Amino acid sequence: MTPSLSGHYREILKGLGEDPDREGLLDTPERAAKAMQYLCHGYGQSVEDVVDGALAASDTDEMVIVPGIELYSLCEHHLLPFIGKAHVAYIPTGRVLEPSKVARLVDMFARRLQIQENLTRQIADAIEQVTAAAGVAVVIEARHMCMMMRGVEKQNSTMNTSVMLGAFRESSNTRQEFLQLIGRST
Structure with missing residues (x-):
């Protein structure tokens, strides 16, 4: 997990006027960072690796x-x-x-x-x-x-x-x- 990515999500929540320390959002920055990494995992792949x-x-x-x-x-x-x-x-x-x-x-x-x-x-x-x-x-x-x-x-x-x-x-x-x-x- 990239700590800075979850930190950026924390700042986004603040920028939206939310409190990232409230109960429902405590783990949201980490979950959002993991989700984004998964959704963009194609960057870590190449045609050669996929075709194998x-x-x-x-x-x-x-x-x-x-x-x-x-x-x-x-x-x-x-x-x-x-x-x-x-x-x-x-x-x-x-x-x-x-x-x-x-x-x-x-x-x-x-x-x-x-x-x-x-x-x-x-x-x-x-x-x-x-x-x-x-x-x-x-x-x-x-x-x-x-x-x-x-x-x-x-x-x-x-x-x-x-x-x-x-x-x-x-x-x-x-x-x-x-x-x-x-x-x-x-």
Whole structure:
């Protein structure tokens, strides 16, 4: 535990007009610091560590899709959560990645302070780097608490972002197949 992090939470409570020494808040700075460290644990991970050699040789050159991966992240502008799903696809060129590692890559990048647009790109770039795929597609649909709890307070809004690399960018048929398949899974 970083003592200064809990100390900062104590100061935040004071800045809000609260008494951090009252019974209900006595342990809050430490709990909040631990929670923030957990929510941002992606900073302590790397693509190499997450993948950990979990690639298998494969002759397939057909689309591999891992749809509906739950994600939880924090908006870097307000430190409020955004919650959604990532749909990831790639076209292998001799190597396939274990599906659990695709989900772990999503989590690694999501567990950093983020904006959804960058998160989508980081996932796509990592999948391309690891697999040397002929194409990678990532679509994220998420609900942002910074838009729901403050500001415009729009409860039913979602944000969708996509990154299409290689064959998914170059071929409208490949892109359309992916979008149709993830449409069936949602």
